[in-house]
Amino acid sequence: xxxxxxxxxxxxxxxxxxxxxxxxxxxxxxxxxxxxxxxxxxxxxxxxxxxxxxxxxxxxxxxxxxxxxxxxxxxxxxxxxxxxxxxxxxxxxxxxxxxxxxxxxxxxxxxxxxxx
Numbered sequence: 001x002x003x004x005x006x007x008x009x010x011x012x013x014x015x016x017x018x019x020x021x022x023x024x025x026x027x028x029x030x031x032x033x034x035x036x037x038x039x040x041x042x043x044x045x046x047x048x049x050x051x052x053x054x055x056x057x058x059x060x061x062x063x064x065x066x067x068x069x070x071x072x073x074x075x076x077x078x079x080x081x082x083x084x085x086x087x088x089x090x091x092x093x094x095x096x097x098x099x100x101x102x103x104x105x106x107x108x109x110x111x112x113x114x115x116x
Contacts, residue, residue: 020097
């Protein structure tokens with residue numbers, strides 16, 4: 001997994017977009033200095049597309065219930081209360097910068113983990 005500069009676990013897409021926008025008008029070398037080598041590069045018609053991708057999967061364990069126990073005439077009954085089942089989440093982000101004549105001209109991203 002690649003950790004991009006200034007990304008935070010509790011970030012927003014607005015924060016991410018602000019970071020991406022800060023590269024527009026700057027040289028490709030500034031982008032590479034911060035983000036490192038891209039996962040893929042595509043060139044067409046004098047324009048270069050640098051794509052960075054990240055993905056992660058994490059699991060959140062469940063919590064056991066508590067029990068309310070009542071007894072009547074020597075018989076006891078326990079009833080589960082609360083608790084939750086665990087879950088797994090997949091998080092992804094794919095960001096592409098467009099570079100023309102050595103200058104970053106635009107960007108786009110997709111995914112549910114493009115946050116800063």
